[in-house]
Structures are given as structure tokens and as C-alpha cells.
Amino acid sequence: MNEQQIAYRIRQHLNRGLGLDAGKLARLKAAREQALARQRVQSAIPILAWAGNVIGKSGGPSTLVPRVLLPMVVLILGLTAVNHWRDSQLAAELEEIDAAVLTGDLPLDAYLDKGFDAWLKRPSY
């Protein structure tokens, strides 16, 4: 009898009902609850378990700094620098535009008037 056949037989038995007495049912219930409680404790710290696995595979804590920590710190510092550079570029561009709008020949209304914008788009212009 292979595994599938056993599973089929068990299912049939379960479908018919086991007809267990109250004592056995209570013991089964207690065992199930105990198993679930253990399962919850394990799943509460999966990230640490994962970290343990990763570090274990990478050669243990002695290689943690060069293999994991250092690249991570470099990556974060790099991203921070790029972000900072992008923000300062944008700020400089906005300042440049504001200064030009404030000092230019055209009054502010010319930049705010949708009609003027549309009028400039005429094919004749």
C-alpha cells in the first residue's frame, strides 16, 4: 500500500466519523492546542530565524561585517547621497526658475494666464 492509498483510507475513515469517546476527544483537543501554541512561538520570530540562516550560510559571525554589514552600509550611504544630490539639484533648479520669473520682462500674470499659453500655441505664432 503506497502513501496515496493510505491517505485515501484515512480520509474515508475520517469521513465516516471516528466515533471516539469524550476522553479521547479531550486529549486530542489538548494535543492540538499544545501544537498550535508551539507553532505560534516559532512563527513570532521568523525574521531572526531567517537572519540566523543567512549568517550561518555566509560563514558565521566572523564574516558578517565584510559580507553583509559593509555592503549594506555602503548601499545605504550611496542611496542617501544620490537622494541628497537629486534634492539639491531640484532645489537649485526651482530657485533658478523663481529668480528668472521674478526678474524677467514678462509679468507674473503672463505665466499664470492659461489663455496666453493657449494663444501662444496658435499655428500662426
Next chain:
Amino acid sequence: MAKAAFVLTLWLCTSLSVLAATPPKHLPTWSELTTDQRRTLAPLAEDWDNFEPDRKRRWIGIAKRYPNMKPDEQARVQRRMQAWAKLTPKERDAARARYKKMEKLPPEKKEGLKEKWEEYNRLPEQERRKLGSTPRKPPTTAQKARPPAIASPEQPAPPEVAPAPGPGR
């Protein structure tokens, strides 16, 4: 040990992220500005302390450019500053987008923009409305009463745009 190292890495990442997100330095309140900055930015005195750091930084940048501007440019900045600051962020963004678009025009067309604006203003209002123009609001009493902070060679002109109240950049 491994867990402790992982927690340390997480802490390091969080700290660096927080550091990156924190504004690098305190931006001055109105009273903390230098005398020159206060003189240049005088039309913004009332609103300055409510500005976000980015806006303050931008205005400080403009105040820094101010001494190198020509007298007529300085006068324009003085006239337009408050109206620009009172626009909503959306209006300012739209104006910047139009400025960028106009900047891309060929030089001969860019030269003639002032004349085009005057020509456009001579159109009957109904026609301008059809093109999408909205009626311009008259300047507020407060603005009329406020003299320019720096004596300009020209006669002080009325604000060139009707401000709309609102915060933002």
C-alpha cells in the same frame, strides 16, 4: 551572536535612513535673518515664519543673488515677491512649467514675448476668456498700502498678479 549582529545591522540601517530624512540644519526665523536679508525680503516679513524649510532656502538663495541683479530687476523682484509667495503651490508649479516651456522657444520668438503679452492683453476680454483666461483679481488693500522695501528707480507699480491665499512652496 548572529541575531545580535542582525539587530545591529537593522539599527544601523534605520539610523542612517532617519539621518537622511532629517533636514540638515535649522532655517532662520525672520528675526534670525541678517539685516541685508531682512531688507531684501521685507515683503515676506509677515509670512516668513510660516514658510516650509524648502521655501525659506529658496528665498535665501534669491536674496543672495539680489545684490548682483540690475536695478530694474531688483525693483521687479520687490514688486513681485509678495504676489509670488501668496500663490498656491499648484499655481507656482503651473507658472514654472509655463516659464520652462517659454524658455524652450526659439530666440526670435522668446524676444517677442513681451510684445505678444501686450498684444494678447489688447484682445477683447471675451476672446481671452474663450482661450481659458480667468479674470484677474484686483490687489488687496494690504498690498496697496505696503511700500516697496527698497527704493526703486521706477515708480512703484501695482502688484502684477492677484494673489491667492494658500500655503506650500
